[in-house]
Amino acid sequence: MAKRERALAPPYGGVFVARTTVMDADDVRRATWRMAHEIIERNTDTGEVVIVGLQTGGVWLAQRLAQVVGEVTGHDVGLGTLDVAFYRDDIGLRPVLPEAATNIPLDLTAKTVILVDDVLFTGRTIRAALNALADYGRARAVQLAVMVDRGHRELPIRPDYVGKNLPTRRDEMVDATDTGVIIGDVTAP
Amino acid sequence: MTDVRETATGLPGAAIDLAEMAGRHRGHRHLLSIADLGAEGITDVLRLTDSFVEVSRRAIPKVPALRGKTVVSVFFEDSTRTRLSFETAARRLSADVMTFSASSSSLNKGESLKDTVQTIQAMGVDGLVVRHSGSGVPWQVAGWLDGPSVINAGDGWHEHPTQALLDCYTITRKLGLAPEAGLSGRRIAIVGDIRHSRVARSDVLAFTALGAEVTLVAPPTLLPPSLAGWPVSVSHDLDRVLPTLDVVYVLRLQRERMLEALLPSIREYTATYGLTRRRAALLEEDALIMHPGPVNRGVEIAAEVADQPGSVITAQVSNGVAVRMAVLFLLLGSGVDLAVA
Numbered sequence: 001m002a003k004r005e006r007a008l009a010p011p012y013g014g015v016f017v018a019r020t021t022v023m024d025a026d027d028v029r030r031a032t033w034r035m036a037h038e039i040i041e042r043n044t045d046t047g048e049v050v051i052v053g054l055q056t057g058g059v060w061l062a063q064r065l066a067q068v069v070g071e072v073t074g075h076d077v078g079l080g081t082l083d084v085a086f087y088r089d090d091i092g093l094r095p096v097l098p099e100a101a102t103n104i105p106l107d108l109t110a111k112t113v114i115l116v117d118d119v120l121f122t123g124r125t126i127r128a129a130l131n132a133l134a135d136y137g138r139a140r141a142v143q144l145a146v147m148v149d150r151g152h153r154e155l156p157i158r159p160d161y162v163g164k165n166l167p168t169r170r171d172e173m174v175d176a177t178d179t180g181v182i183i184g185d186v187t188a189p
Numbered sequence: 190m191t192d193v194r195e196t197a198t199g200l201p202g203a204a205i206d207l208a209e210m211a212g213r214h215r216g217h218r219h220l221l222s223i224a225d226l227g228a229e230g231i232t233d234v235l236r237l238t239d240s241f242v243e244v245s246r247r248a249i250p251k252v253p254a255l256r257g258k259t260v261v262s263v264f265f266e267d268s269t270r271t272r273l274s275f276e277t278a279a280r281r282l283s284a285d286v287m288t289f290s291a292s293s294s295s296l297n298k299g300e301s302l303k304d305t306v307q308t309i310q311a312m313g314v315d316g317l318v319v320r321h322s323g324s325g326v327p328w329q330v331a332g333w334l335d336g337p338s339v340i341n342a343g344d345g346w347h348e349h350p351t352q353a354l355l356d357c358y359t360i361t362r363k364l365g366l367a368p369e370a371g372l373s374g375r376r377i378a379i380v381g382d383i384r385h386s387r388v389a390r391s392d393v394l395a396f397t398a399l400g401a402e403v404t405l406v407a408p409p410t411l412l413p414p415s416l417a418g419w420p421v422s423v424s425h426d427l428d429r430v431l432p433t434l435d436v437v438y439v440l441r442l443q444r445e446r447m448l449e450a451l452l453p454s455i456r457e458y459t460a461t462y463g464l465t466r467r468r469a470a471l472l473e474e475d476a477l478i479m480h481p482g483p484v485n486r487g488v489e490i491a492a493e494v495a496d497q498p499g500s501v502i503t504a505q506v507s508n509g510v511a512v513r514m515a516v517l518f519l520l521l522g523s524g525v526d527l528a529v530a
Contacts, residue, residue: 083240086252086282086518095524098240135249 023181031163036068050078057118080104087128109137118176123157241514255284278513353391373400381440410451
């Protein structure tokens with residue numbers, strides 16, 4: 001989300017200037033482990049679980065979660081990526097382009113899908129993702145995992161697994177990667 | 190304070206730098222010539238096409254990206270695949286589609302071309318897909334309109350930009366080339382009726398922009414009167430060219446456009462320039478055989494050659510839908526063509 005936000009923020013990007021490091025790489029790793037264990041705790045049959053990372057910010061976290069869940073349970077879990085550009089509700093209001101093609105290698109019908117993104121903000125990306133997922137089959141359930149929940153929701157959406165709840169100002173930017181979570185500001189390029 | 194942009198890059202799947210791409214396509218409200226795009230623009234469309242190929246493979250091959258937009262196909266000349274391809278592309282993007290046929294329109298009552306397209310615009314359309322037998326008509330139409338995007342779906346002998354895009358897409362993906370490599374070092378021959386071919390003109394521009402070496406193979410009467418400024422070589426000996434190629438692109442003999450006797454006979458043309466079974470055997474095993482359709486089987490290409498494994502003629506057609514989705518989305522939906530305050 002952070003990269004996408006930054007790329008789409010008018011006027012076209014701008015430079016992200018870091019202000020505060022909120023989590024370092026170790027914190028992110030520990031949070032990822034905890035979230036993976038929560039996923040296992042809540043979904044007794046991980047064979048029915050498919051982890052889907054949102055392009056592009058959520059992909060690293062989806063891969064990490066799938067890896068840990070696989071190591072702990074001894075069974076591989078399904079892994080996919082989803083791009084929601086064509087489902088966004090702000091097409092025409094600001095530039096929208098897919099960042100990479102969707103790759104969901106299996107039918108999601110009757111699966112439990114865990115949507116993964118780096119930062120949860122307004123919830124509009126997740127709304128678009130829910131619509132997109134419906135085109136890949138009727139999932140039994142959809143759960144949401146994010147590294148950072150920064151508040152300011154505009155839709156009735158809440159995460160099931162959270163790395164860190166992080167109160168922010170609306171005009172701030174949050175960058176969450178496997179190397180850490182940083183709050184900063186975007187300045188004009 | 191540090192700029193941490195670098196730390197955020199290298200994410201898997203990060204393909205498109207939107208800010209950079211927006212700068213490149215600023216002011217691209219229409220797609221009239223492949224030359225408008227340049228190598229980087231072509232590469233952008235090809236990358237975007239990957240997303241729409243994925244959409245087309247789904248059980249429900251439809252996305253809501255152009256909901257509420259209206260696309261009208263304005264064809265003053267016959268077409269099967271281009272028109273169906275554009276209309277399918279628009280529908281898969283959830284746009285509304287209107288169809289204009291010259292033969293059943295008020296053109297027959299004497300309405301002018303300008304009045305016709307301005308009437309279409311007044312109905313509130315967002316995109317016009319225009320084909321006309323006169324070279325340059327899409328430019329003229331774009332000049333008359335204020336608002337809608339114009340996409341050139343073939344004008345006379347001049348250009349057919351979306352055909353060139355789908356050809357580039359088919360070649361790069363079928364040969365498994367990296368997106369940034371373009372077509373550099375690839376050898377492509379375009380064989381046949383170059384003179385009357387808008388496909389050849391757009392393909393030459395696109396293939397060479399991406400770095401391919403292009404050879405035109407045709408009898409002198411079917412070459413344009415002047416090739417000055419064309420970045421191509423010319424041969425009249427198909428047998429000698431074929432073994433060196435990555436792609437042989439066979440053109441249709443456009444007999445309906447031939448106003449004079451340019452060929453002694455069709456049979457002689459087939460004997461010297463047709464891609465017969467014997468000639469196809471001269472190709473490298475992994476070389477691609479392409480044709481923009483409609484195919485005159487037994488004339489420019491033998492029936493069994495058109496169906497053999499190296500032939501990607503049907504892939505061209507299915508990629509055509511995805512490429513046109515990318516073009517329609519880029520012009521009507523993405524917003525990257527709009528100037529930014």
